[in-house]
Amino acid sequence: MAYNYSNYTDFGIHNTAERYTWAGYVIFIILSSLIGDSLILVASIKYNAFKLHKIIIAIMQHIAVCDIISAMTLGYVLVSLLANGNVLGPFLCYARAYTVYFSSPASYYLISALTTSKLMILKYPLRSIT
DSSP states (O other): OOOOTTOHHHHSOOOHHHHHHHHHHHHHHHHHHHHHHHHHHHHHHTSOOOOSOHHHHHHHHHHHHHHHHHHHHHHHHHHHHHHTSOOSOHHHHHHHHHHHHHHHHHHHHHHHHHHHHHHHHHHOTGGGOO
């Protein structure tokens, strides 16, 4: 038996103040993510502001791109919170689900690659000279 998740009675947020609080939180997450990641990308690509190893900078740029993709998927959540229902249709719902499905593990793997590369640079400093 499948649930109908568009049912407002069972799955909606009934308190308007709580719904707007969650919407404000999502707006804060979207703005801080987009501004912070854009600054990281501009500073590392255009100005070469980071004096770090090339591999670490490349991984940081990839993490920023994955975070921007994840932040863009929160727009669907924001519209659903403000409208108190699914108004964008099933196609965008599936697109968001698949985007999160692929971007979240990529972010996790990139964070582990960043940690591993830092360990290798510390463990073998003569092999990591650029």
